[in-house]
Amino acid sequence: MSQQQTNNQVTKQIQIFDTTLRDGEQSPGASIDPERKIVIARQLAKLGIDVIEPGFALSSPGEFAAVQQISRELQNVEIAGFARMMKVDIDAAIKATRDAARRRLHVFISSSDIHLQHQLRKTRAEVLKQTKEMIAYGKQFVNEIEFSAMDSTRSDRDFVIELVETAIAEGATIINLPDTLGYALPDEIEELFRTVRTQARGGQSVRYSAHNHNDLGLAAANSLAAIRGGATQIEVTVNGVGERAGNCSLEELAMIIETRKSALNLETNINQREIYETSRMVSRAMHYPIAFNKPIVGRNAFQHESGIHQDGLLKNRNTYEIMDPEAMGISRSMIILGRHSGRHAIKHRLSEYGIEVADAELTEVYDRFKALCDVKKIVTDDELIRIAGETTATQPDPYMLVDLQVLAGSHKSRIATVTVKDSAAGEECSYSGMGEGPLEAVIHCIQQAIPVAAEFEDLELHSVSTGEDAHGEAVVTIINKGERFRGTSIHKDIIFAAAQAYVAACNQAIMTGKKQDDGAEEEAEVV
Known part of the structure; x- marks a missing residue:
């Protein structure tokens, strides 16, 4: 973990682990073909991701080939090979990531009693034994091993600590405490990380990671809570894709940290200018539309229809915006013209296209604009231009x-x-x-x-x-x-x-x- 002194306060560097190509692809209907995985991985590297988890190598020959190609090509990014606590999985992950300049093995097993009883059909003792054997086996091939205690937020705390101690003793270097069902509250997450970090034997010698799902809409908040509890890595997906309600959204977490940097004393290596392009690329590849009101990258995230808001924005952007969309590669289209828009916004929009209207003409344009709003909630730029052209006896539309x-x-x-x-x-x-x-x-x-x-x-x-x-x-x-x-x-x-x-x-x-x-x-x- 690197830290730097800023304004007499310590700024903590947060590592961003992207699992869009593994956990994100588990969204129903969101499968990505191997060729597109490679293209997206290149964009993730351009975005500034620290660790990429490119897939589950054992799942298919195409998946193995994609993980292998990404490992060979992206030499400036750490690659995580994903595996269950099974030799066949570990072998595939190790083989697929062999050519990576930096790599880690990411192994997981469930820790909650409900998973052990109804899914794994194993006792706690059997899970401890399997963890001990498989981490020791993986340690023969790689130095960095990330261990995930799946469903840890619904697990018995003492058993999580015992499982973590076993993993550390066999060579795990990163401990991930996932909120697999998106069930925990922020204070519970913070307490979990702090307790495991301070009470587990060897707990202070390893790094901690958080993998939070968004079932209750708390993934980003829980990720910040995990950082307060000692986590230095957060696992995310582009657009928050993933099983059920998805994972912690990469763009949301990155912009929370960037926008509130002075309050949080945190920073990441994310290149803001690549956020929007990455979001659109993943949306298209997965055929997953982005919700209009999705923070940061949604269509409405930087658009305003209220006349009061529009007037304030035209005078000073900071009146109603806390982030600069252009800094994230989002073209500025901050004003939506609808029934709540005022004359000032309409005149400004026309001027952007080189159309200047006199006050008398503006009144007529505005009246016709309002009449069209009664038929259509939103008036597009080309419709406004057409109204202006008809009102001024010109034809601005080329x-x-x-x-x-x-x-x-x-x-x-x-x-x-x-x-x-x-x-x-x-x-x-x-x-x-x-x-x-x-x-x-x-x-x-x-x-x-x-x-x-x-x-x-x-x-x-x-x-x-x-x-x-x-x-x-x-x-x-x-x-x-x-x-x-x-x-x-x-x-x-x-x-x-x-x-x-x-x-x-x-x-x-x-x-x-x-x-x-x-x-x-x-x-x-x-x-």
């Missing part, structure tokens, strides 16, 4: 999707025809394209019409109503010149909604680029 036709079938490629209006030229042109799916065919058409080298990065589809007349909301994210732009559209036809959202995102990229170019020209003239 491109408009006029019509869309798709021919789909069960065996052949999809064929699409799209008609797009070029506002500057005042012309409508039609384009045809093909793709494996209807949306891919449509995007290929639009890319012919709009000369913006925009990469289609992400698509979110959400139902906003029910029944036969249900509408779908499409949110499309594109990347243009390294910057992200997001377009939104709502329509009964989800393909049309996605296409419209893509056009809206491209329009934002074009208009933002034009405003930046105009500003650069004005600055050059002044100089």
